[in-house]
Amino acid sequence: MWAMVLKEMRQVRRDRRTLAMMVVLPVLLLVVFGYAARFDVAEIRVVPVGDQVASAAQQLPEPFTVLAATDDDPVDVLRRGDADVAIALEGGTPTAHVDGSELFTAQASQQAFAGIAAAGGPSIDVVVEFNPDLETSAVLVPGLGGLILVFVGSLITSLGVVRERQAGTLEQLAVMPLRASDVFVGKVAPYFVVASVDLVVVLGVGSWLFGVPFNGNPAWLAIGSLLFLFTALGIGVLISTVSDNQGQAIQLALMTVLPQVLLSGLIFPLSSMAAGVRWIGYLLPLTWFNVLARGVMLKDAPLSALALPLGVLALMAVVVSTLAVWRFNTELRPAGPGDTDLDPARRQDVPAEVTS
Amino acid sequence: MTALARVVGLRRDFGDTRAVDGVDLDVASGEVVGLLGANGAGKTTLIRMLLGLLPPTAGHVELLGGPPSPAARRHLGYVPQGLGLYADLTVQENLAFQAAAFGVAPARLDDDLCAAVDTVVGDLSLGVRRRVAFAAALGHAPRLLVLDEPTSGVGPLGRSELWDTIHDTVDDGAGVLVTTHYMDEAEQCDRLVVLSRGRVVAAGTVAEVVGDDMVVEVVADDVAAALARLEGAGLVALPAGRRVRVIATSPTSVRAVLGPDATLEEVPATLEEAFIAAVGHDRAAA
DSSP: OHHHHHHHHHHHHHOHHHHHHHHHHHHHHHHHHHHHOOOSOSOEEEEEESHHHHHHHTTOOTTEEEOOOBOSOHHHHHHTTSOSEEEEEETTEEEEEEETTSHHHHHHHHHHHHHHHHTTOOOOEEEEESSTTOOHHHHHHHHHHHHHHHIIIIIIHHHHHHHHHHHTHHHHHHTSSOOHHHHHHHHHHHHHHHHHHHHHHHHHHHHHHHOOOOOSOHHHHHHHHHHHHHHHHHHHHHHHHHOSSHHHHHHHHHHHHHHHHHHSSSSSOGGGSOHHHHHHHHTSHHHHHHHHHHHHHTTOOOHHHHHHHHHHHHHHHHHHHHHHHHHHHHHHSOOOTTOOSOOGGGTTHHHHHHHO | OOEEEEEEEEEEEETTEEEEEEEEEEEETTOEEEEEEOTTSSHHHHHHHHTTSSOOSEEEEEETTBSSOHHHHTTEEEEOTTTTOOTTSBHHHHHHHHHHHHTSOOOOOOHHHHTTTTSBGGGSOHHHHHHHHHHHHHTTOOSEEEEESTTTTOOHHHHHHHHHHHHHHHHTTOEEEEEEOOHHHHTTSSEEEEEETTEEEEEESHHHHHTTOEEEEEEOSSHHHHHHHHHHTTOEEEEETTEEEEESOOHHHHHHHHOTTOEEEEEEOOHHHHHHHHHHHHHHHO
16 A cells, blocks of 8 residues: 555656646635635615706715716616616605626615615615526526636547647648648537537526526627637637646646636626735636626627627637637647757656657 | 658657757668667657658758658658557548549558458457558559558568568559667668657668677576676676677776676677667767
8 A cells, every 4th residue: 555655655746837736726715715806895886867866876885886877778877887876856856776697796886875764864776687686596597607618618629639649640730731720720629619609508498597688689698708708718728728637727727717717797786896816806807708798698788788798808818819829839849959848748758759 | 762751851840859869861762771779869859850750850851862741751651650640441442532532543461461351440459450551552552661669569470471562562662661679670671760869870771870889798507697797787688698788898897897707708798789789889978
């Protein structure tokens, strides 16, 4: 038994990257997620609609933060994502329209308005928009579609190039007259199709089983999904090109999937996270897909409100795809005398070279 | 003849280890050049630099008249040691992929291989897999065929068939660079380059590599005892029936070990003996 233990310890010690992940990752995850895993809402953004409520709204206590007043329709204000709450005077009664697509913020708003009334303050009617019953499924299903794409895209694709390298077929690809972009597109195309079908099924079944509404324009969601999928697949391919074996690829893929589950706003509201952690969230593709999917499905958000998530996803897709093709290029292009440093993707060749 | 591949002063270091050290080599159309060397001699490293899979530390590589490039690779057929086939695809699917990548029609298979076209490559015997790899590498009629130990693990009949294919390819005008450590295969090459510790220790035709090397052939009643005594004296000796052949030495040295009455004669060395002598000299000089 001791021989087995010793052998395993030697193997673990030799796989430096895995060892580093085992030691550093738990601490990192603890710190990041400790700051992220909060359901309490620190700030609720309020936009007063009309001059009549603008001055009264200034009296709202924390956690309300009152923004500049507007004359727009209060539901449109929420649709654009300009506020969590829009207060208007309707039939002589102040009415707070609450964005139901942000579950915890909406619940906190309801409690806060109830607290104001109980403390003898003005009674404010509360109307929850987009998700009147504050159904958890309505908030989760749009983002879950994205999560499925992350799993299919990043986790499964991450094994692709590693498998080729371990089987020795990557070398054969390298002597074929294929361009790096050919290989990239060829690698991701099948997963692109599978993940697209997955997305349609998840959203379709989610809507059918849980009654999640689909109020917006499917075209915007389709475009956003394509961009998001390209990003997720590109991340998978990138992971694959920097991993020496399938174990490392899975570990790295999980390192990209886990933060997206916890820091994208899918479960914990972004507004509740510490600023540093929130900015990590802004760098994650699922954060923007989540904003897009909720915006389209629940809020029927206008293009002006969807432009930011669409733009960020497009930028991410371009950057990640370019990086993935560049990495493929370093693997496949003919090596010349100037390339004296071994490409990390080829480092597993060293022992074989020296001993063969 | 046109040089399809040429390397000049090629060197490759891995840290403190020099895997290839100042190798010159060329392959012309219509010839089979054999890279001969023991395990670790640098054969695979040399091939991978020639193909542009590995950057050389120093030296010059020319493939089809220029540096290794995607354009040059279009005229290249390569069968690596691992064969480069997808084990989870059928023979037909593998061939179709390679053909599509090179923009040609799928390779035609021999009748006996046709029976296996729908079989997943991972389920085939090693010999059949090697033949499929050959078919895939030859499907686009390459001008240069590079084979890294193409018959390793294949039986005598299979090896013979694979060498028939190599000769057919050369007859069609292609050049072939092949690594091997089988002497009978090396003898089928038009020219040999013998590597030891990454350096060329002999080169030329089989006759040129053997040159005027002689071995001392000893007639012994007790072959095992004679071998033990010769090897104990630091000589390299190989059994050959009821005789012992002593490499890279003189009759005087052998008599000094076996006694003045030993029955022996000097005879021409075989390729294997010349190879052992060349590598032995190189290692002794290290």
